[in-house]
Amino acid sequence: MKKYLVFLLCFVSHLSWSQYDLPVKGLAIAAPDKQNVDRFVKFINEELAPRELNTLILRVDYNFKYKSHPELAEENGLSQMEVNKIVEACQKHGIAIIPQVNLLGHQSWATTVGKLLEVYPEFDETPNVELPEEYVWPNDDGLYCKSYCPLHPEVHAVVFAIVDEIVEAFKANAFHAGMDEVFYIGHEDCPRCQGRDKAELFAGEVTKIRNHLALNGKRLWIWGDRLIDGKTTGIGLWEASYNNTYRAIDMIPKDVMICDWHYERVDPTAVYFAMKGFDVATSPWRKADLAKQQLKLMQDLRANATDEMKEHYKGMVHTVWSPAGSFLNRFYGPFDPEKEDDAVCFKLLFPKE
Template identity: 45%
Template structure:
């Protein structure tokens, strides 16, 4: 009997090794607590297409959390001066929420805090365009050929009065139980050019900002999500300055609230970072983008870790998220088999269809 069990066990292992991940993993993927999709909010011109996508396509997948990159593309009442040109109205947002709710899909708005306040040296986004005094002075870094994105100064005395107001308004209009505050790729922080921040510990600056938002949201019983790259060491992991930090913010992982939910984006490879976050006491979601094999492994890995972990660790391993970094319109056109304007994004659309085939989750 023991010999038979050993034989069956070895046979099962061989089958799992030989079979493609998709054969055995994705029916199980529907059981993951979080099955997320992150995409840009639609422009008003594409609003009806977005509603059609939710009704006709997203509703037939296992997605149960839609992370909507709204940023300042909303007609704010608290700070109307911050609304971008193609901002959604209150009624349009509520229609999106109501439509998604029919299929038990939770909407989680995304608005970038700290970093990503512009692209490179021009095209300044609304917060720094309206309030240029909020900007962290990048000093000589602004002359660097790799200068990427501007940030606001977390020590400016007036910045939080503004950003907390727009965060609160998004939570309210979306009726949200959680909000994603970005905080990825923060390359400008604690710079020598900033009279308020120079010489300060960058990990503490980052952690203080995270904890300020988390404490504010906790008082309203709202969950807080951020990307996880600034909490990983780009040197020791070999993940570099994008998927991890090379500007000394990584030790913030031991300083931030354990109630923050980490969205661990790793797009080119699938290192064991979800387990690292979980062992550190943080709840985590694995995020994919444009490489199907990496996304497939992340799903399989999340399932395997949950199956083989004790309850303490298992309960921190929330699930997976697929991301698309382009406009909704470009996604929708490609998803429908029409023009795909970008090779990487075309692969991201293909990956979405692999991760979330049109099979409605049972739960």
């Protein structure tokens, strides 16, 4: 019975992809560590290509031996030779790589500060907020992840240097800046940002990154949650904004590509982004039933939209938030179509022939 269910789910999914071709069929995942580069290349060749994926967002962050700022490189960061293996595999199959370095937010995680603020603590938006020995949420400081100060006069010279280097290293035509879940912005303790409009600060940072990339003909991608009004929609403070950054949607350039992630419901916010003039892809995670509903919604939007709106609905980008190695372990492990798991969700969303 289980084998029949697997076949049926894959068959229906295959029909769905075939019925309406989508411009973007993507995976967003952390770049592999050194030990898993060859496994990851095998995964590209034997899994991504047969499933007809055409976009690979790689969260590199500081997992690369940067030459422009070697002080920011992780000790075991990827070499250019290792990156070349990934690039060559993707080029062979027509898969566009979009490297990602988290900018603005996500400069810490739980009890650990990220590499940028570790090396350059002066960039910290909230230097007076100390990371706890044991992280819990909620907490008195409202700490989820640290942010860098977007108005610090020296921060962009550093981050733009590594952005340019990573885009060149991966031979990419676009860059993903993250920009999700930014809780610290315009903080009252920041001498530069205090009292400023949070939407204007967020829009200013997005626009500055976009304009820098545009100088070399590269496109900016970001997550879309900070551009959604969490209170009005009821979506909440994780998948949407409670600190008024949502108004930035009317202040940023329309050529920014939006990855619209929703993990608990099939929120139809792709319509919102498209009506605002943005290209958008829907991003599921680990709930296969929701991912299939999200895919159907994206297909229906393209099938029924006007010519003006249709091309804004770009497709699907599946997300993985564990290290690449552990994802590969799950992917090549036992398959249970009823399990709530990102590898299971990926297989059902992008079935093989």
